[in-house]
Amino acid sequence: MGTGTHGECIMISSPPALLKQKVQAELEFTNDIVEFFSGRRAGHLSKWLYSNPQFEGDKVLGTETWRRGIEEAKRGGDYYVFLKEKSVIQNAIPRLKDVFSRKLRMIDLGPGSEEAMRDKIMPFVQAYTPNVVEYVGVDVSRDTLVMAKKEVLAAGLPMEARSLERDFIQDSFFYGDRVSREVAVIFGLTLCNMTIDPRVPGLPSKLLTSYFQRLKSHFSARERFLMVTQDVNQDPESLKRAYEAFSDHYMRLLYRIQRDTPVTSGFDPEGFRLEVDYFKDTQACALCFVPKKNMSFSIEDEAFALRKDQRLYFHNAFKFDVQTFLSAARTAGFDVVQSVEEKENPCILHVLKPRVM
Numbered sequence: 155m156g157t158g159t160h161g162e163c164i165m166i167s168s169p170p171a172l173l174k175q176k177v178q179a180e181l182e183f184t185n186d187i188v189e190f191f192s193g194r195r196a197g198h199l200s201k202w203l204y205s206n207p208q209f210e211g212d213k214v215l216g217t218e219t220w221r222r223g224i225e226e227a228k229r230g231g232d233y234y235v236f237l238k239e240k241s242v243i244q245n246a247i248p249r250l251k252d253v254f255s256r257k258l259r260m261i262d263l264g265p266g267s268e269e270a271m272r273d274k275i276m277p278f279v280q281a282y283t284p285n286v287v288e289y290v291g292v293d294v295s296r297d298t299l300v301m302a303k304k305e306v307l308a309a310g311l312p313m314e315a316r317s318l319e320r321d322f323i324q325d326s327f328f329y330g331d332r333v334s335r336e337v338a339v340i341f342g343l344t345l346c347n348m349t350i351d352p353r354v355p356g357l358p359s360k361l362l363t364s365y366f367q368r369l370k371s372h373f374s375a376r377e378r379f380l381m382v383t384q385d386v387n388q389d390p391e392s393l394k395r396a397y398e399a400f401s402d403h404y405m406r407l408l409y410r411i412q413r414d415t416p417v418t419s420g421f422d423p424e425g426f427r428l429e430v431d432y433f434k435d436t437q438a439c440a441l442c443f444v445p446k447k448n449m450s451f452s453i454e455d456e457a458f459a460l461r462k463d464q465r466l467y468f469h470n471a472f473k474f475d476v477q478t479f480l481s482a483a484r485t486a487g488f489d490v491v492q493s494v495e496e497k498e499n500p501c502i503l504h505v506l507k508p509r510v511m
């Protein structure tokens with residue numbers, strides 16, 4: 155099965171097609187890394203963070219370290235986002251009877267982890283069975299898609315499960331046909347992991363609008379809903395503590411650079427530390443790798459000289475205020491159907507609906 159643009163599943167790829175996809179992904183990864191170290195781009199490495207080992211002793215464990223971090227967060231660690239977001243999502247489920255009132259396709263944009271599936275997605279499916287007749291996971295990570303489909307099928311409910319191996323911001327595709335209502339969800343604050351330099355004023359809200367427009371473009375059913383969560387915490391100290399708790403997860407990307415790009419030996423994946431900055435002007439919580447020493451290396455034909463203490467921004471978690479967030483959604487053509495908030499919870503769930511033109 156190929157990888158065309160109209161709602162295909164990823165399930166059965168022939169070995170040559172699989173190899174081609176793998177080679178393409180590695181080329182794209184190398185290109186993103188070259189752009190990153192050259193300083194031509196920043197904040198664009200989020201989608202490469204969830205990685206898997208390929209041999210015994212491989213330290214490329216992005217997915218596993220994310221899972222461990224979530225376990226720690228559940229035990230009351232500093233990363234408040236998981237529990238707070240889960241709380242507002244679960245509180246929202248009984249309030250969304252209208253959205254789930256008829257047969258629909260539920261689309262999960264970036265399923266992420268088993269925990270996220272069990273705590274944020276399956277509760278909707280179970281609460282509104284048999285109305286959720288189809289689950290579609292969309293992710294750039296094939297392993298994640300396999301996991302998500304397995305989770306859904308394990309519930310033994312009367313529904314189909316499909317996967318789309320796509321970048322939901324960069325690629326053009328449709329979720330499928332046959333169903334007249336689609337409810338897309340983007341949880342885990344993924345929408346705010348915008349792939350830009352976090353220090354450029356004015357850019358984040360414009361880009362957020364274009365991200366909303368991209369999500370709108372994938373719908374094909376007559377009735378369309380988008381559920382999205384946001385985190386409005388703008389306290390720099392608490393953000394620093396929360397995101398530093400995931401250092402082990404983020405630092406694994408450096409091993410992936412060593413494994414999956416033709417980087418020369420001057421690159422030392424252990425020669426960096428992780429730091430978290432909050433930029434009030436852009437509302438960006440921005441993560442950077444900071445070299446602990448000067449480092450010189452090359453990738454393909456390009457040579458790099460990193461300076462000790464240089465800040466290399468690779469991943470953002472924007473913390474927009476509600477007004478900025480919803481104004482971007484409205485500019486992109488969505489109406490706000492409902493917002494669910496809780497006391498002392500910085501995470502909010504919004505239900506949006508594309509405006510009929």
Ligand SMILES: C[S@@+](CC[C@H](N)C(=O)[O-])C[C@H]1O[C@@H](n2cnc3c(N)ncnc32)[C@H](O)[C@@H]1O
Pocket residue numbers: 200201204263264265266267270274292293294295298320321322323324340341342343344
């Ligand atoms: C932060 S995790 C969120 C996971 C989960 N939804 C949750 O609530 O915790 C992001 C997930 O989205 C995927 N992802 C991130 N950006 C993506 C993109 N542009 N296109 C497709 N998948 C993407 C990642 O591979 C990962 O599975």
